[in-house]
Amino acid sequence: MNIEQHITNATIAAVKQLYGQDLPENQVNLQDTRSEFEGQITIVVFPVVRFSKKSPEITATELGEYLVENVKEVISFNVIKGFLNLSIADGYWVNLFNTVLLDSSFGKISPNGKKVMVEYSSPNTNKPLHLGHVRNNLLGYSVAELLKANGYDVFKVNLINDRGIHICKSMLAWQKWGNDETPESSLLKGDHLVGKYYVIFDKEYKKEIEALKAEGQSEDEAKKNAPLIKEAQKMLQDWEAGDEEVIALWKKMNGWVYDGFAVTYKNLGVDFDKYYYESNTYLLGKDSVEEGLSKGVFFKKPDGSVWIDLTADGLDQKLVLRADGTSVYITQDIGTAEKKHEDFNMDDSIYVVGNEQDYHFKVLFLILEKLGKSWAKGLYHLSYGMVDLPSGKMKSREGTVVDADDLIAEMVATAKQKTEILGKVNNFSEEEKDSLYHQIGLGALKYFLLKVEPKKRLLFDPSESIDFQGNTGPFIQYTHARIKSLLSKAGYENSSAVSDVSITTTELDMIILLSKYPAELTAAAKVYSPATLANYLYEVAKMFNKFYHEVPPIVKEEDERAKQHRLNICHVAAGILKSGMAILGIEVPERM
Template sequence: MTLASRIKQEAQSALKQLYPDVTIELSMIGVNQTKPEFSGDYNIVLFPFLKLLRQKPDVIGKLLGDKLCEGSDLFGGYEIVSGFLNLSIKDSFWVQYLTANYTNSGYGLKENSRRVMVEYSSPNTNKPLHFGHLRNIFLGAAVSQILKNDGNEVIKANLINDRGIHICKSMIAWQQYGKGATPESTGTKGDHLVGDYYVKFNDAYKAEVAALIDSGVSEKIAEKEAPLMRGAQDMLRKWEAGDKEVRDLWHTMNGWVYKGFDKTYDKLGISFDKLYYESDTYLLGKQLVEEGLNKGVLFKKEDGSVWVDLKDDGLDEKLLLRGDGTSVYMTQDLGTAKLKYDDYHLDQSVYVIADEQNYHMQVLKAILKKMGEPCADGIHHLSYGMVELPTGRMKSREGTVVDADDMVAEMVRLAGEQTEQSGKTEGFTPEELSTLYETIGLGALKFYLLRVDPKKKMIFDPKESIDLHGFTATFIQYAHARICSILRKEHVPQQPDTNIFSGFRQTAELSLMERKIILALEEYTMILQDAANELNPSAVCNYCFQLAQLFNTFYADHSISKAESEEKKQLRLMIIIMTASVLRHGMNLLGIRLPEKM
């Protein structure tokens, strides 16, 4: 149990004893950390009790304070300031907490039998990953880890959008302009090569449309009749009919893309437990729609198209099958949702998808619910804001996208540059240095994209690139490296598996910073809990940064090696061991490694 909740419960039972006739709900008891300008560690707000207890805050505060402190191993004293009961936690409690926990390597792990799927990344196979995908990927991976750490069984899934008109666009452009180019013949990463032809399609198509308009055709007709567009549509029909030549080309080009993606995922340290391909699943929804029709949940219009009426849910009518019987996006998603559920019997299915699809996801869930599908309840849209440039949204057709591979390379380069500038490369082999630069560069990138509340959109200015100072992974990595340096010097293991200071006895009072850090360490499990409940990795980012900040302040005026006594030295070693361990644990959830030297 966390300290804050223990304080709440003790306060409740103390009030029960003091005022047996009155029931005070746990939710009425506000426990907060005391602000630095007041004495004490935690406070209880007295205002909510005034009416119920019919007494002044000073009176209630005194009774409650006395009761709580009486014979307590936890509370050492209190002070009442304008309606707040400021409670001091005994040094002995903090020390006991520290000695009992500093050898931990796991935090917040609990039994939780839920089975959860997290779908993220979900790329199209017509272009390489860009900066916006990175937010999605890091979010999905971090949320998976956070949920797993919370005791859930987590299945990391990737739904690959490998078919459709957009895929045919790069295929036809390659056919017409590629001259047999392959990743090998051009030395280009496969996903980039295919992406180049997607861009080529759009350029050439635009020119075709312009030419048609010049020759007197209306814009609408021109867009439909441009030869490239007709070619792409023709190709899609052939693909659906299973045309061998088209399928072969499709296999080949997607193969190039997958090789490229694998390289990128590998570099990012990202993996999946289950891959779904839309080419396998895109027909699945149709059967579901048939069943819905039979059940009378869906209806057919005169032209044969199938619809669902969601007006009772505050939504609209939605098309599920075209008049010609072909499926739409929603149809596919219905099928995939059911497939996921049938595959794993999920308690929860998390979709990491940008907020532009909020409505779509709402409709998806509503339809499944209406059809009585058991998968409906578990569907949860982890909606995140899109990454924008200072000039607005990234547009692949306008060439304003920031490529993911380029971005990673740039960050690693920056990490190397700064390390060399500050002259910290001594004692590293070239291999160690390149690992270090990747750890720093990639860490900075991940942290930058995870530190903001997912639901908020974010603006990224490539010109300013990403800072390695302040609220960054680098800051946290640096604090960790400093701790490791001290531990090396003192010949103390980073992660002791037994209590190496079993003889420790506390006699000296804790300093302000010593107790502040232990207090922060104690909060960690609660932070993990919140992050898991909210599916919010930014909570972990904020916490780790604050902890590193506390350590740096502590470090600035507390010597460990030359502590004033052996007792203080041991105490501080335990503090920094646990601090480093918590930082590693938290950052590991975010997919960020912490170097021992930097």
């Protein structure tokens, strides 16, 4: 039984003995004691006052006296208004450290038998991944790893938008102006090459629009009548009709894009268990429409189109099938959700999608519930905000969006520049340097994007993120490397426990913070927020640096028991930083 549960039980017993009342467990409110007060655990006394019929201060004092007398771990207390601060004996924390934190299973949570799917990335195959995709991928990957660490059986999937008019625009432009250019002949990544022709289409299309407007057509008329858009629409119709030539071109250009995406995914360090393709799913959902009509969930309008009325739920009427029988996005998403559940039979499914789709997912989940899908309650939209860059910090190829590959390259280059200035790699081989720069650059990028709550819009400054001080990835990486260097210099070989050892206040603070790791993992997973874990890891790194400077030099410590115990603390801290950062998708160097 952990100390919190022990204190909870003792508090219930105290209220029964002191006041003859049964205090419900959910009304025992424990908090960490604020740093300016003495103690480690605080009981919020206000819920107890209605049982004691006394002032908060008197109630807290009576509870404190009872706990000191009846709980051996509680050695003293102090009262601040309605807050009872308890000091727990050092021996308890040392014993906890030796029996729990030093165990190789610490921080590993047993399987819970539940299956969860995390769908993320979801790119279009007409352009490269950009900064928005970077946040999406890092968030999806880290949430999946966080859930794995909490005992879930996790499936990572990627639904690729590989069909539609936007794909045909790139195909048509390459057909017209490509001169058989390939990734090999152009020395461009495949996704960049296809993106280049998407931009060319847009430029030529705008020229045609302006020409038609000059002839007297309105903006809307010109957009509809431009020859290029008509050709693209014809190509889409041919694709849907199975035209062999169009399908062959589509497969070739999508193949280039997938090869390009694979490189970016590898550089970002993200992966997937299964890919779904819209070209295989876009016809799904029509059976669900028929099912919904038969159940009275949907209704037909006179023109034959099918709708659902969600006004009673605070939403609006939503089209689910056009009059001509073709699907809309919500239809496909209904069908794809059913397909994924058939494939994996998961308990929960998390969609990592930007907040511009908040309304769409409210509608989707509600429709699935109304269709009677028992698993619909397990669907969750992990909504996140946009990422902005300070003006002029980075330029994209097209001047509109920041390319993911350019961003990664800039991060690695900045990491190289800042690390070389500090002179920390003079004895590294070139291969070791390149690996380190990549770890630091990607660590800075990932940590900066993940330390902010997903729902918040954030401003990302590449240079600011690569700082070896403050709440940054490189600071945590450097702290891990510092610990590993210390352990190496001390010749640390095994984590044998040392009992009955006296500890300093800083050592006590360090042990308490480290002991919270499993609870932090659980708290972060509960709210699908890597930010919770990221900021805890920063606190560990910060606390270690305080420990390092305030505790007498460990390597020179003559008392072997004290030395072993402090090295054990270093060992556990390094393990937490390494495993926690790995959940965020960040590597920590052994030296730097």
